[in-house]
Amino acid sequence: MVGLLAAAFVAREPGAVIVHDPRIIWNTRQIVAQAGGRAVQAPTGHAYIKAALRAHGAVYGGEMSAHHYFRDFMCCDSGMIPWLLVLELMGRREQPLSALVAGMRAAFPASGEINFRVADSQAVIRRIESAYAPDAQARDDMDGLSLDMGEWRFNLRSSNTEPVLRLNVETRADRALLDRQLDRLWALIAG
Known part of the structure; x- marks a missing residue:
């Protein structure tokens, strides 16, 4: 999900900074780099992610644990914003969520926590x-x-x-x- 949302934000704001935690990183880093953004790693936890968003002017930050932070939402966590963005992506691409993430999951299989x-x-x-x-x-x-x-x-x-x-x-x-x-x-x- 972090990679999927990162791609959407970098597409809207070329060169954008994306913050991620250190647990599962390869997919997110590859997506951000391919989209022309810059990935920044921060320790796990809302205080660290929020501080990194502010310090780097990042548009979005995501944790593997489904916490998502947004510059335009005062760097706060929201569960509703990511799902609205995912619904928008599903509608634009006319694909279910499983299809949107299938390639990422195949490229970088992960255990989950x-x-x-x-x-x-x-x-x-x-x-x-x-x-x-x-x-x-x-x-x-x-x-x-x-x-x-x-x-x-x-x-x-x-x-x-x-x-x-x-x-x-x-x-x-x-x-x-x-x-x-x-x-x-x-x-x-x-x-």
């Missing part, structure tokens, strides 16, 4: 870091541990609001790879 209740989230993050960080192509500690493994990446973070560990995994057009890595991460998290 998986929550784990663990006794010591920092110990689990260190265990995952030890297993994967030596082979990572890029690392991002903005919000939890994000490791780019080349053809797949993950973000593992402690929740800001609940006693859980949150995992998000994405790949480059490889659902089987996503499933394999999810199985491996699940086993490592479970200990």
Whole structure:
């Protein structure tokens, strides 16, 4: 949804800045770049996204958790605005939502957020870091541990609001790879 809405905003305002959280990023970044916009990452959470919108003059910011923020709505979150925009896109393109996002989902399969209740989230993050960080192509500690493994990446973070560990995994057009890595991460998290 963040990518879909980002494309709509950059089409209306060429060169626009779009803010996204660090959980699932590849689809959004590709769409924004192809549309001629600029993607800016901010930590998960309304205070961080709103601050990034203001700091960068961004037209739109979206979180994977379905929180959407709009410059023209005082950088506030709204559930109604995105659905009105999606309905508009569906009408203009004469396609259902499933068709609008099918190509994006195929290009960047993602796990969705998986929550784990663990006794010591920092110990689990260190265990995952030890297993994967030596082979990572890029690392991002903005919000939890994000490791780019080349053809797949993950973000593992402690929740800001609940006693859980949150995992998000994405790949480059490889659902089987996503499933394999999810199985491996699940086993490592479970200990």
